[in-house]
Amino acid sequence: MSEHSANPSSTVAAATGRPLAVKAVIPAAGLATRFLPATKAVPKELLPVVDRPVLQYIVEEATQAGISDVLLITGRGKTSMVDHFDRRPDLETRLEEKGDSERLAAVRRPSELAKIYTVRQPEQLGLGHAVGYAESHVGDQPFAVLLGDEFVKPSEPLLPAMLELQARTGGVVLAFFEVDPAETKRYGIASVEPAESELTDIGEVVKVTGMVEKPQPEDAPSNLAVLGRYVLPGRIFDAIQRTKPGSGGEIQLTDAMELLRTEGVPVHAIVYRGTRYDTGMPLGYLQTVVQIAAERDDLGAEFRSWLAEFVKADAAGGSGT
Secondary structure (H helix, E strand, C coil): CCCCCCCCCCCHHHHHCCCCCCEEEEECCCCCHHHCCHHHCCCHHHCEECCEEHHHHHHHHHHHCCCCEEEEEECCCCHHHHHHCCCCHHHHHHHHHHCCHHHHHHHHHHHHHCEEEEEECCCCCCHHHHHHCCHHHHCCCCEEEECCCEEECCCCCCHHHHHHHHHHHCCEEEEEEECCHHHHHHCEEEEEEECCHHHCCCCCEEEEEEEEECCCHHHCCCCEEEEEEEEECCCHHHHHHCCCCCHHHCCCHHHHHHHHHHCCCCEEEEECCCCEEECCCHHHHHHHHHHHHHHCCCCHHHHHHHHHHHHHHHHCCCCCC
């Protein structure tokens, strides 16, 4: 039985005539070359953040928002991602015999989070190409897309508000975060205008008028960067099929969303002010591990003490050990 919170704003569907998205898609077929050789045999999505893999944090984010149906877009050599969400009766029996109830619960938890489905993307030809493989699973219903290398702090959720916004508008919903203007060349940057007044009760909502991929600071239309969360209408699949290869010769999800926008589909975004963890590059991954370890009730105090001593010793030219 899946463990998740109630669907956010359950009255939205009745009020708008549109259903809330109840399925999530996680594209996770990439080669993760930035983490080689570690990811030669271990999927990047399973790299541990203390004692849980990145992918589990992402699935937990989806289930916290009321989504209990998750499709993983996988690739060659990534079957272990599915194994993580399966039962391990042999391990569970051993832990039961030892009376280790805490670890037993932790081992069982992944299999209780959601129903996990998979489809394989044989070639990695862009995010739009990957999302297109979800069509047979999703159909014509709205759905969430959660990129496999970032997640948000559970106490500062983002997805519930995105689901509500999509149900109200029926269009594309994105999430943005503010970056230093000098950093715009690293991200997709949006041009925006104020959202309709009836949507502002959801949060900091803006209407998207366009997106530019990695502009130089002087050319950036704003400092709002795209965060790896989307809630999309089912018609995105037709747009993906009509989207020609773009940057890098790949089929870009951004291009498919822009196609819908030019055809009159509303595109909105929520500006997220909470804590975002980005594990897509080694530095961000290490920062995420340190942040979460420092906040853990069971590890935080001792770890912070050690970290302070390490930094102090390093500054003084010592080894810190």
